[in-house]
Amino acid sequence: MSAPAETHYGVLGIGPRATPEQIERAYRHAAGLYDADALATYSLLDTEEREQARERVEAAYGVLRDPSRRHHYDVALGLVSEASSPPLAAAPPPPPGTGRAPVVVLPDPVTGPDLKRFRESRGISLREIATASKVGIRYLEYIEAERKDVLPAPVYLRGFVQEYARVVGLDPRPTAESYVARVVSAR
């Protein structure tokens, strides 16, 4: 079972430089893992163990989602000094390699279904992409469905696909170039 000294970061499976967005996603994953009817744990843990695990997840999330509580917690762990600023939502993203999974390049040509499969495999919803990218959810659906009749002009489409790719962890430029070239040639 979990080590007694496990930190809140460890409970959620994230690093201490995790962004609010990453904390949110990690929390949803962990909370889903300990739902009463979760397939992955119902036969592995008894009710009491699952409840305890769930409480640890909620406690971790309660601290890490709150910038002020997180700051105090980080100070207690020795991660930051008392005088440093609390991490806010606007804190800079972690340097490459410290937080996110490696950026992926899909094989050429990149299709709408390819993008959808990759997104789903990462457990990311269109709503999350829309929130993070400011691209309308309707356009994101068109991109995945390759609705050539309603997709915007290439100059806009390229930007939208780059934003989509950035959020799901794909390399934005080659993804957008490959997708747009294929869609435009088929128009």
Add this chain to the structure above:
Amino acid sequence: MSGALALALPRPVRRQIWSIGGGKGGIGKSLLAASLGWQLARLGKRVVLVDADLGGANLHTCLGVPGPSRTLGDFILRRVERIEDVVVDTPFPRLRLISGASDVLGAANINYQQKVRVLSKLRGLDVDIVLIDLGAGTSHNIIDFFLISDVSLLAVVPEPTSIENGYRFIKSALYRRLRNAAPNPAVREVIDAALDQKSTQGIRTPLDLLAAVEREDPAAVARLRRELGEFHPRFIVNQVRSPADIAVGHQLVTACARHLGVRASYAGYVHYDDAVWRAVRQRRLFAEKDPDSAPALETRQIARSLVEGETLALTW
């Protein structure tokens, strides 16, 4: 890996043995094996599929091939001397098959020497990948093929019975591996107690087991920890119908790490599709019949990822 078997087998660098197990029958494992084999062949790999499905060998049907007259049983029972004599061609370039139809593998009547001979000869085949369809259950023969594999795949469907059996398969395989590595009878006794469902020692997980071994023989636990660290099953979630089903694979990986101490990974998922069922009815390989269907594209992605050593990982 079994210590004795490891010593008996040469391990060439390029040639690999992959296996696909699942604990439970009826989850589409043979179809997955056939499709993965076909996709690997399309990627340029020379592949031999081996049907080791106990009592239900039908990989040939998944490939649309008539039941071969020569099978793995002929080699095991020494009706033929060379394993190459039971390898048959399929209609697909670079993809060949060792059928297990009506054979004995998985039953108790394949002994240790026969097993070592089969494994040794499979490793000696002039191919890139030997992909073994293990069939249902957790018998020692099935587990041993899983443990000697370079790539050990575990197929589940997002249903309680399949997940339960998947965990049972992981525990059976891991405990057998640990038992083979146990340095003395006292440690083996602790492992046997863990295997005994009615044991009163309270050993429910591999982590409990390591704690019990540490109490019994502190010097032995480092070796068992090493074995645990090298045990690396890869999940394939078959017949998914929703994003929540896809997420089950990620949850299994996390649950294995946190509650079993097992470093599993997520090789990929395959959507449920009636096209697969229709292809089976026509005795056609679905991936070949409908290469642009979601299941075909997803098995292609899994094959490619496995060749390149990639897994599905969450983005944090």
